[in-house]
Amino acid sequence: MRHSSTDTASGGTSAIEAVNVTKTFGSGDEAVHALKDVSVTIRENEFFTLLGPSGCGKTTLLRLIAGFDHQTEGTILLHGEDISLLPPFKRPVNTVFQNYALFPHMTVAQNIGFGLEMLRKPKAEIENTVGGMLRLVKMEELKTRRTDQISGGQQQRVALARALAPRPRVLLLDEPLSALDYKLRKDMQIELKRLQLETGITFIFVTHDQEEALTMSDRLAVMNAGRIRQIGTPREIYDHPAERFVADFIGDTNFLTADLLSADGGAISVRLTSGREITLECDHPAAASRHLTLAVRPEQVRLTADGSASPLNGVLENIVYFGTDTHYHLRLQDGGSFTARLQNSRERQELFAEGDQLGIVFDPETVQVLRD
Amino acid sequence: MADTTSDSFGFSVRRLPGFTALAIACYAMLYAPIMALVAYSFNAGSSIAVWEGFSLHWYGAAWQNEKVQEATILSLLVATVSSISATILASMAALGTTRIRPYKGLTAIYAMINQPLMVPEIVTAVALLIVFAIIKSTTGYQGLIYLISAHTAFCIPFAYLPIRARLESMDLSLEVAAADLYATPLRTFKLITLPLLWPGIIAGMMLAFVISLDDVVITEFVKAPGQDTLPTYMLGQLRRVITPEIHAISTALLSISIIMVSIFFLLNRKKS
Numbered sequence A: 001m002r003h004s005s006t007d008t009a010s011g012g013t014s015a016i017e018a019v020n021v022t023k024t025f026g027s028g029d030e031a032v033h034a035l036k037d038v039s040v041t042i043r044e045n046e047f048f049t050l051l052g053p054s055g056c057g058k059t060t061l062l063r064l065i066a067g068f069d070h071q072t073e074g075t076i077l078l079h080g081e082d083i084s085l086l087p088p089f090k091r092p093v094n095t096v097f098q099n100y101a102l103f104p105h106m107t108v109a110q111n112i113g114f115g116l117e118m119l120r121k122p123k124a125e126i127e128n129t130v131g132g133m134l135r136l137v138k139m140e141e142l143k144t145r146r147t148d149q150i151s152g153g154q155q156q157r158v159a160l161a162r163a164l165a166p167r168p169r170v171l172l173l174d175e176p177l178s179a180l181d182y183k184l185r186k187d188m189q190i191e192l193k194r195l196q197l198e199t200g201i202t203f204i205f206v207t208h209d210q211e212e213a214l215t216m217s218d219r220l221a222v223m224n225a226g227r228i229r230q231i232g233t234p235r236e237i238y239d240h241p242a243e244r245f246v247a248d249f250i251g252d253t254n255f256l257t258a259d260l261l262s263a264d265g266g267a268i269s270v271r272l273t274s275g276r277e278i279t280l281e282c283d284h285p286a287a288a289s290r291h292l293t294l295a296v297r298p299e300q301v302r303l304t305a306d307g308s309a310s311p312l313n314g315v316l317e318n319i320v321y322f323g324t325d326t327h328y329h330l331r332l333q334d335g336g337s338f339t340a341r342l343q344n345s346r347e348r349q350e351l352f353a354e355g356d357q358l359g360i361v362f363d364p365e366t367v368q369v370l371r372d
Numbered sequence B: 001m002a003d004t005t006s007d008s009f010g011f012s013v014r015r016l017p018g019f020t021a022l023a024i025a026c027y028a029m030l031y032a033p034i035m036a037l038v039a040y041s042f043n044a045g046s047s048i049a050v051w052e053g054f055s056l057h058w059y060g061a062a063w064q065n066e067k068v069q070e071a072t073i074l075s076l077l078v079a080t081v082s083s084i085s086a087t088i089l090a091s092m093a094a095l096g097t098t099r100i101r102p103y104k105g106l107t108a109i110y111a112m113i114n115q116p117l118m119v120p121e122i123v124t125a126v127a128l129l130i131v132f133a134i135i136k137s138t139t140g141y142q143g144l145i146y147l148i149s150a151h152t153a154f155c156i157p158f159a160y161l162p163i164r165a166r167l168e169s170m171d172l173s174l175e176v177a178a179a180d181l182y183a184t185p186l187r188t189f190k191l192i193t194l195p196l197l198w199p200g201i202i203a204g205m206m207l208a209f210v211i212s213l214d215d216v217v218i219t220e221f222v223k224a225p226g227q228d229t230l231p232t233y234m235l236g237q238l239r240r241v242i243t244p245e246i247h248a249i250s251t252a253l254l255s256i257s258i259i260m261v262s263i264f265f266l267l268n269r270k271k272s
């Protein structure tokens, strides 16, 4: 993998492995490169999330895994076996579609039983499994309803049950929660996580909601413009974004430019635009370049009224109250903007006022040195 | 409560001067002749212009007229066989032009299926007359096959349109979902595509049936002597003496159309 050392199958056997997968739609001048040399290993029993902005290739990757489309180059392995040539109806992979795609001429129960019918399972087994699924997604009372006569959230649960019923090795979920309102979405997030733990099925979940990705995933891949930019646990991605795009896409971040002074093993010394020098940890060789970009999370910053000893200074321009915390927007001496997010505790009353000259203090350990 | 129909806000044709009068005039043009036709089918006398009292006489006369009986049977036979054949062919054509990776010439094929709608019927009729004359003289076979195949041919585009429309509006992800759930292409077609396509197929078939039932020009050219469908029989009658019997037959045909349209409407409404 390009940017991460965590992407090896060593933590368990691999469920899905994409090796140098490229997908190009069309040809010549109109060619769209939806996936560019994507390699990723998804482990068994893992809740794996594909996260990225619209059009970055998430759906395309899912469609290749499900077999609805063929990659232009590369291989896709399921439990170590090349499935590139298997048609979708022979792949033990099921999909929860973004628009649910429930069969409108069938009842809820018929929809859920469809996969098992197609696998020609015995009647009794089908009834049993469908009953269990109805219970699991709490749809027992509506099992004889037609699917165009139930609510969006109910349809979503039926879509989930329908995809789970045949016990696939891997379940693909393409933004299954995007059509739901906030409350239902929160409930379904918990439900999905519970289902994944109960069934032990590998989930590959697509979303462009970073909060959803961080709270639900065992690991996630951040994608942009057809490439995977970083793979890791939510913590790794949030605390140690490898590059500017990832830091920017996941959570709010302040970017600072700095000049490299010296590098010594895992520690580098840099000069900020304020002229102050600080020493940072940096474990990757990107620090070879003279100009660096640093990322500082707004919540890992303190503000002081006396800025004489702090690495950065700024004028407080704007205070926005957010309930649990308050955002302070500052203007740095070099003209850049900087945001600090401080918890609202009983002790901290409005200490600062707009127009104040403040010092910005942070722990060097919380500063990320980014690749561009 | 605010009225949000276009009556109260923005543009409404109702406010245009003369709208109501024009609408009434149009409806009168459309329906007054048909009303008159239906009314005179119940005329007791034998005039088509002078009302002589209510009677079902002409319905009875038409019912017992052997020529009418024969023509009706032939009409229904030709319409049934050719609408069914046309619908099967049209369904295959519709699947072949929608459920396929787009290929070069697809638009041309689509246009060619619909083109017969634009060709003047009389041209088709003459063309068929010539072709069938050649076949008849070489094979010596007379029979109904000519009439049925001619009707099948011109019914295809009519059957094709609603079937294709239905296929195009169908959510493609349903078929993808079936494949995802282990359905082979054949079972996907049988269990998903076909059941959802039914309303389109029925609509296409009924349209084809009505078009076939109604056809005069092509039938007149293609039919063998003595083979008369209801419309060609009625046309023949016009050259002799017109009695309200024609009205009665026309009213019966009209009823068939109305019933068909109603069934089609109900079927479609139930599905969506």
Ligand SMILES: Nc1ncnc2c1ncn2[C@@H]1O[C@H](COP(=O)(O)OP(=O)(O)OP(=O)(O)O)[C@@H](O)[C@H]1O
Binding pocket: A025, A026, A032, A033, A034, A052, A053, A054, A055, A056, A057, A058, A059, A060, A061, A208
């Ligand atoms: N059938 C297609 N033909 C041509 N281009 C396509 C096709 N399908 C997808 N693309 C292009 O490939 C790129 C990736 O599309 P994809 O649907 O995978 O994005 P996505 O990450 O799922 O986005 P979203 O979050 O909006 O669903 C886009 O630029 C899209 O326009």
Ligand SMILES: [Mg+2]
Binding pocket: A058, A059, A060, A174
């Ligand atoms: Mg998508």
